[in-house]
Amino acid sequence: MSVPGSAYDTAKDHVETEGLLALELGGRCGFALWRPGSSPLLGSNVLPGEAADLGQTLAAFADWLELILTTNRPLRVVYQAPWSGEGAGGRANPETLRRLICLAGVAALVCHRKAVPASEANVQAVRRHLLGNGRPPSKAAQAALQARAQGLGLEPRNAAERDAFALLDYAAANRGLSLNALAKGRATP
Numbered sequence: 001m002s003v004p005g006s007a008y009d010t011a012k013d014h015v016e017t018e019g020l021l022a023l024e025l026g027g028r029c030g031f032a033l034w035r036p037g038s039s040p041l042l043g044s045n046v047l048p049g050e051a052a053d054l055g056q057t058l059a060a061f062a063d064w065l066e067l068i069l070t071t072n073r074p075l076r077v078v079y080q081a082p083w084s085g086e087g088a089g090g091r092a093n094p095e096t097l098r099r100l101i102c103l104a105g106v107a108a109l110v111c112h113r114k115a116v117p118a119s120e121a122n123v124q125a126v127r128r129h130l131l132g133n134g135r136p137p138s139k140a141a142q143a144a145l146q147a148r149a150q151g152l153g154l155e156p157r158n159a160a161e162r163d164a165f166a167l168l169d170y171a172a173a174n175r176g177l178s179l180n181a182l183a184k185g186r187a188t189p
Contacts, residue, residue, distance in 0.1 A: 019034070019073065019075050020075075022121075022167035024079075027099075028045070030161045030165075031164050032164040034172065040154060048060055057099065065107060065110045066114065069111070069114045078120070078171040080121060081120035081121060082103075082104050121171065145162050152180075
């Protein structure tokens with residue numbers, strides 16, 4: 001697997017194996033790229049900020065995603081379903097919601113053009129899969145996700161990578177695959 005700007009690269013042809021790409025959408029898009037038998041690659045890409053034109057942000061995302069799909073040829077993509085963008089006080093932020101919906105639409109479009117099946121994953125369904133509860137307190141959910149990743153030998157560097165890992169774990173389980181094999185044979189510190 002290889003990701004533009006990453007040192008993680010192999011020459012092995014991956015066409016014959018099931019590959020999953022999970023995308024957490026936002027101002028910092030997290031990704032988790034995995035093929036059974038290998039360790040997932042976690043990373044993130046910062047998109048142009050709020051001050052940037054929406055078209056500029058979407059073009060940057062489309063170019064980045066197309067490059068990942070061309071380079072790595074995953075057989076399936078799962079991305080975060082847009083959420084309400086609720087901020088402090090429970091008010092929805094229309095600008096955040098607009099960007100998330102547009103990013104999801106661009107993900108669907110790019111995947112369609114590259115003939116890669118793609119689907120959305122609801123944040124609450126992902127949380128239920130990993131935590132058994134769709135609405136745990138945010139800090140508890142973050143800690144549980146971090147512990148799950150670390151238990152598999154992964155170190156998400158930020159919330160976008162952690163959330164992409166959660167999507168990946170959910171998507172793998174829905175395809176009858178498990179990331180648990182990664183933990184086997186690891187030395188205990």
